[in-house]
Amino acid sequence: MSVAAATINKFTNFSNWFDELLFQARIADSRFPVKGFIVYLENGMFILEMIRRRLEELLVETGHKTMMFPLVTTDELFGKEAEHIKGFSSEVFVIERAGDKQLEKKLIVRPTSETIIYPMFKLWIRSHADLPLKVHQTVNVYRYETKATRPLYRAREFPWNEAHTAHATAADAEQQVREAIEIYSKVLRELGISYLLLKRPDFDKFAGAKYSIAFDAWNPDGKVNQVATVHNLGRNFSKVFEIEFEQKDGSRALVYQLCYGFGLSRVLAALISQHGDDRGCVFPPSVAPVQVVIVPIPFKGYEEAIASYCKKIHERLARVYRCVMDDREDVTPGEKFYHWEMLGVPVRVEVGPKEVSSNKVTLFRRDTLERVEVDLESLEAQVEELMRKIFTSLRERSSRMMERLIVEAQTPDEVKKALSERKIARIEWCGKEDCAIKLKEYAGGEIRGSRFDVAEVPQKSCIVCGERAQEVVYVAKAY
């Protein structure tokens, strides 16, 4: 990050702050010559992989089978579910040609994989013994976004994990909604990311779903960042894809289905945006590409003593952590601090003559920028403890920030004001789409839905039409 960039504040100038950081911290390069497509760099890939592994671990533990389905479907399969095709048809990439041959059947590049996976479910599911069936895959999906794209948030290609399940009863499907939410919540909690768990209004549910639950993470610019969704599909898809099973009594029935998706690049964006500061990235220790950096502070006459002291520290810490020793000779300690702070390394070990002579080590924590001196002897335990503190403090800071971003609004004007101040408005609403449209036109934000994890009972009237309110909902701009 250039010196100029370091003075950019994420709340007051989010776009510049984020774009500059992406490339400087080696997360992504957005200069790829096709609009909406970016290159993920090594640090971005490292974190994506860490998140993916943890998510997949939890999915496999709960009985989801890891699979990989094709990139493409046919026009015919894609068109089966009426609402689904309505929702996606304008944004799918279409392949009609290979080399100079016209394909007999044109292919649709997946924007999501219901119409690719469910023909296989039809083949695989025969009886109640085959249920529940739970599968998942981590792949890239493709949507021809016409809104402005932003790296990690909204692109024409993005990496995600999608899970698809089939169940014998509606109650089993409801239970699966809970399991999916629990898995996603766990991953996000472990990353210290704060979000609102919302049931989307009916007009904003997934194309083809009965209802949709979404994880909306807060963002410094006030927009919300939908990082994951869970959709109860009911029997909308099983009807058209003819996914039937034989029940215990021998009769045949359609399965109940769910699909749920976890936006890996959007979670990466949330990690950067929620925890980062004016100096750059601040990564939770569990996913930081480098967890500890050792920086010797050279002092004339102590060069060798400091070097060998640092070497011993590195040997010890590298056994437990992703630990780098920065002993470059042509770079000042200040420049090194600057570099590793921008990269988001949670803990820095500083060693000068004072540390060597007193058998101590100075630890710098990236989140609060504080230093603490510890005994060399208990180094591992002290670093471990500090990592725990850093994680807790990041999570709490993010959670406090989300609380602070939510403001009550009694009128459309108050909503407008809240949004202009980069906040999320909490309002009471009658439930009619008409009022949502009016509010969006006037205040510029969308009704994102009502809390799914907490029952919030409306007390008054819809802030748009004045009729009796049916729901407490959250209004925000969104990526």
Add this chain to the structure above:
Amino acid sequence: MSVAAATINKFTNFSNWFDELLFQARIADSRFPVKGFIVYLENGMFILEMIRRRLEELLVETGHKTMMFPLVTTDELFGKEAEHIKGFSSEVFVIERAGDKQLEKKLIVRPTSETIIYPMFKLWIRSHADLPLKVHQTVNVYRYETKATRPLYRAREFPWNEAHTAHATAADAEQQVREAIEIYSKVLRELGISYLLLKRPDFDKFAGAKYSIAFDAWNPDGKVNQVATVHNLGRNFSKVFEIEFEQKDGSRALVYQLCYGFGLSRVLAALISQHGDDRGCVFPPSVAPVQVVIVPIPFKGYEEAIASYCKKIHERLARVYRCVMDDREDVTPGEKFYHWEMLGVPVRVEVGPKEVSSNKVTLFRRDTLERVEVDLESLEAQVEELMRKIFTSLRERSSRMMERLIVEAQTPDEVKKALSERKIARIEWCGKEDCAIKLKEYAGGEIRGSRFDVAEVPQKSCIVCGERAQEVVYVAKAY
């Protein structure tokens, strides 16, 4: 695998053997409704992931940065290198439309990523300090194959890892060829896969390369299975993509480049085909989805004793291995044996009254189908030792088979005969493409190249034209 299928021999009826096994062992399902695209199932995905992790570990250790580049390139970029476009243009999928909008610029779906990655290299490489630059990605690539497709071997979508490097000098590039070969050899060696390391004839090199090295694994049907390739690109691509750097003396020069690819699905195919037998898969312990299965042999009056004995064994082994206890009550031990043998589980633990009363355990090894009785006390050590033996025996068996498959041929007729017997012919050749074409027309096999790791000096004359031979080469049909 059905009882009928179990009598199918992989050498005499490879296609049926392989296709049946794929689905029964939960590797892949080839019934997806778009030709050339398959679904990878949980066991296939597990092994692919294990191979991927090991390969990526070695790549990262040797300084390759993990990245992810877009799926698509533009027509213009794709067309820059004349030989490259000639080689691939007839088999690329083309996207010209999104929804019902015609795209301004049509997009080419990657058949390989040179034309996607090198425009970024041009942006990233400035000076000699930026070299060598080594990057890699694990992605799916797309080729509109017109030959018959076969799951894992030849499909229109396949997963691979591709690495791309840039160097300051031709000598550095040559050195990198060695490093790439060493990495791939290591992964294949650890899987017990045998192959010929061949320098492809000039007419069969990668489109745009100076020369190509390939790993051709043997296959039970006599065809070779190219599992990996390493290409020295010289400056063919840096010239057209203008990838220049400033040398130490301040002058500018073009970089030397390599690309190399490791076909994950083809390596999975080789694992199955080289090690499998008439009972099904035989997986090396390192990648087997299940490493140990425990099967209680029920005996009246001993039910509880056997169950608790098995439970203790499971507790001990599950700490170290991917270990399954098969205590299903409605399935006979014979059926269980059959099932887990087909899945390729390397070690089976059998526990009956005899084992319980003597404090012993019977271990069954999947590769040789032999049983050995061991003391319960030393269980972990015995299983560990057996795993080592199984791996060594699989590797040696595969290696012996490859030696046996290679036969000397002095005439085109002998080549024809060898190929008809599912062998690989070793011949002397003048080096002219004309003779290669004639031989292929007559005998049906391709000249795959000369050994790269062993110097083989021709003694006589080309078996086609009778002129002085320049090379000892291997002839085979190929996937």
